[in-house]
Amino acid sequence: MSPDILPRNFYLGPVLQVARNLLGMRLVHYDQGERLAGIILETEAYDGQQDLACHARVGKTRRNEVMFGPAGHAYIYFTYGMHWCLNCVTGEEGYAAAVLIRSILPVEGIATIAKRRSKVERPEWCNGPAKLTHALGIDGQLNGVDLCDINSPLIIEKGDDIPDQWIQSLPRVGINSVPEPWRSKPWRLHANLPPDWEKT
DNA sequence: AGCACGATTAACT
């Protein structure tokens, strides 16, 4: 039993609301039997085919088909010839929306994460979408896995609530060629934890 | 078949 796994209905709301509620939750990868985990600190919302920054803008393809499926699954894509990025599918089946996980605070499996990210200092271990997937050993083999399944190697558990006061809304990153209004939508959510925030 | 580019990162001037 792992009653802390977020249920599917957590992912059913509007994608921006899910992106907000994911802040403070715990991303967990069971990597060859070891628990690697981090607290989610930054997310971005991508809202369906009309959102010209969303991979679903071109319609359903082999690459993005998971986004068109049921909520609570992982959409993991390959980019720039070398990086993997992790998303959580949201909303009703057939509506292609997802939340990109952009930053986590590592809390479990620190030794393994440190080894994988030894080229950079600790604050930069997991402060980017491709940094955290590399740190946690997440890649395309996990594309489509059910984040709500007790037996899944990749899950998200309930964490601590983060007050609105600690959260900034900012424009999304890396979409400079996308037309307005999509380019400037403040759909990147960043949590600033106080220095004395408890780790576990 | 060929092409331009990407929801990025790390290293370098």
Added chain:
DNA sequence: GTTAATCGTGCTC
């Protein structure tokens, strides 16, 4: 601030 790394994807020919 600038740029190389490195290849799948979607589009054009």
